[in-house]
Amino acid sequence: MGMCFGVRDAIALATRTAQQEPLTVLGDLVHNETVLAELRRQGVRFAREAGEVTTPTVMITAHGASERAMAQARGEGLNVLQATCPLVHFAHRALAQLVAAGFHPVVIGQRDHVEVRGLTGDLAAFDVVLTPEDVARLPGHPRYGVVAQTTQPVAKVAHLVGLLRQRFPQAQVHYRDTICQPTKQRQQAAHDLARQADVVIVMGGAHSNNTRELVATCRQHCERVHHVQTAADMRPEWFHAEDTVGITAGTSTPDATIAAVADWLAREAAKFNFQTSETCQPAPLPAG
Ligand code: SF4
Known part of the structure; x- marks a missing residue:
């Protein structure tokens, strides 16, 4: 049990960095109050937006971020440190490959979750679905490229991909498994x-x-x-x-x-x- 390697590595990077220079983490490093309190005790600061950051260095969490968000932070003069989990990077690459191959991107996940915002932040057009109702509302496209937020349940994702195929039997639906x-x-x-x-x-x-x-x-x-x-x-x-x-x-x-x-x-x-x-x-x- 215990923490996954992605979260553990991100916490270790925050701890190490904060010992050397002031550090602000953008968003929740982990969704766990006990861990966040311990990091605050070690001097790590947290901010919701790049505009709130008061240290020269800012860290992106294991959940990742879009290139656009990181470029914006750099544009504000911040040194951007990435603790993005390699399995979130994998999901970013899978989605980018599908888009490059001409598929309309669909992410199965929570629209407002930081990982999903990171996945979709560089895309001109995309859809996010979490329920059968969301699939029923999708606009028609000839080709769908589907990935999942890394923490979605396998059975739920398989069900939603099945519904998408049923709803658009003529469309090409390509699913890349990005559940970690x-x-x-x-x-x-x-x-x-x-x-x-x-x-x-x-x-x-x-x-x-x-x-x-x-x-x-x-x-x-x-x-x-x-x-x-x-x-x-x-x-x-x-x-x-x-x-x-x-x-x-x-x-x-x-x-x-x-x-x-x-x-x-x-x-x-x-x-x-x-x-x-x-x-x-x-x-x-x-x-x-
Ligand atoms: S993608 Fe999986 S392994 Fe990586 S941080 Fe998230 S839950 Fe942990």
Whole structure:
């Protein structure tokens, strides 16, 4: 479990840089308040817009940014440091190749999510879809080039691509799989876990897309699923004696949070005598 390599590397770059020079991170480095508070303590500043940045160096988060946004920041005299995850870079390249080959770009994801804004920010025309209704509203094109936000669930993306093909049977629909490997592994592990557990605890930030998707996946297989940000959110009344409890976490959840929740469960297990199940195995890191 623990953080994915993309988030870990971005945090390490922010920490290292802040030790050498004042640094502002543009947007949330991770959707996790515990990690953000620790970075603030180390002197890292955060800004929503390039215009708010007061340090010479600004860092783009693991979610990436459009070339246009980075050029704008450089135009304002800022030194731009990129912590974009290689798997987000892969999604940018896949989309650019589809556009260059003449496909109308469609991104499956959340329109306002920073990663999706980064993916679409350099495009003259594009569509973003997240629901079957969005697909039903798409304008007709002879060729669609589809990618997904890296943290979308595999089944949802496959469903929406299928609906797009049904809606435009004459069109050429080319889908490039850009869902990242850590997300796929966590979704699969959460699926397996929720089928075995009586209660599932999903750890992660309230605004973390992949954590919300994990909650949704677990709820398909288990009725008692609770989303917690820290061990302080845990409640004894969620558990009954002999329950099998599964725990999983979003890709931006710090190891310390996971350890604290596991400790809480171990203490309560002694009190209530419930079993904690095998949790998700650590996900092997993808190469590159
Ligand atoms: S969730 Fe996936 S794409 Fe995003 S930072 Fe982690 S590994 Fe990279």
